[in-house]
Amino acid sequence: MKNIEEVVRYIEDEISKTADAECSSILAEVNEAKAKAEEELYKEAKKDTQLQLASQLAEIEAEAAIEISKSNSETTKKLIAKREVYTEMVFAEVIRTLNEFTASKDYEAFLIKKAKKMAAVCSLDGSAFLIRKQDEKYAAAISSAYGHQCEVKIDASIAMGGFIFENVLSHAVYDETLDAAFKDQHEWFANHSGLIIQ
Incomplete structure (x- = not known):
C-alpha cells in the first residue's frame, strides 16, 4: 500500500x-x-x-x-x-x-475466514460457493469452514480469486471476489486519487 x-x-x-x-x-x-x-x-x-x-x-x-x-x-x-x-x-x-x-499460503486462510463470515451471515441449505478453477484445491477447506451443507462450484467469470456466495432459498448473493474488490478500488482511485484534470 x-x-x-x-x-x-x-x-x-x-x-x-x-x-x-x-x-x-x-x-x-x-x-x-x-x-x-x-x-x-x-x-x-x-x-x-x-x-x-x-x-x-x-x-x-x-x-x-x-x-x-x-x-x-x-x-x-x-x-x-x-x-x-x-x-x-x-x-x-x-x-x-x-x-x-x-x-501464497495466506490465501487459503483468507478464503477460510471469508467462508466463516458467510456462515455467520447465511447458514441455510441450498448454499453454494463459486470459485475460480485455480482455487479448486481449496474447495474442501471452504466447505468445512462454512460448516453447513453447501456446494463448491467452478465459475469461469472469476479471474483474480475469492468467491461468490449464493443461497437459492434466501436469494442472497455475496460477492467476495478479488475481482469485485479490484473493480471497487479502481473506481475509488479514479474518484479520490487527486488525478482529476479540470
Whole structure:
C-alpha cells in the first residue's frame, strides 16, 4: 500500500510540474506577443485615431485568448494521457501483488475466514460457493469452514480469486471476489486519487 501512496504522490508532483511549466511557457509567449504588438501599435497610433487603437488591441487580446485556449487544450490532453499511464502503472502493481497473494499460503486462510463470515451471515441449505478453477484445491477447506451443507462450484467469470456466495432459498448473493474488490478500488482511485484534470 505504501508503494501505491508513493506512486500517487509522484503522479501528483509530475502533473503539477507539467501544468506549472506549461502555464509559465504560455504566459511568457503571450507577454512577448503582447509586447511586440503594443510597440507596433504605438508607432501607428501617431497616425490613427484612438478608436482604431482600441479596435486593434481588442483583436490582439482575442487572438491571445484563442492561442491560450489552444495551448490549454493541448496541455489537458497531455495531462490526461499521463494520468492514464500512471493509473495503469498503479493497477499493474496491484494485480502483481494480488497474484503473489493468491499464490501464497495466506490465501487459503483468507478464503477460510471469508467462508466463516458467510456462515455467520447465511447458514441455510441450498448454499453454494463459486470459485475460480485455480482455487479448486481449496474447495474442501471452504466447505468445512462454512460448516453447513453447501456446494463448491467452478465459475469461469472469476479471474483474480475469492468467491461468490449464493443461497437459492434466501436469494442472497455475496460477492467476495478479488475481482469485485479490484473493480471497487479502481473506481475509488479514479474518484479520490487527486488525478482529476479540470
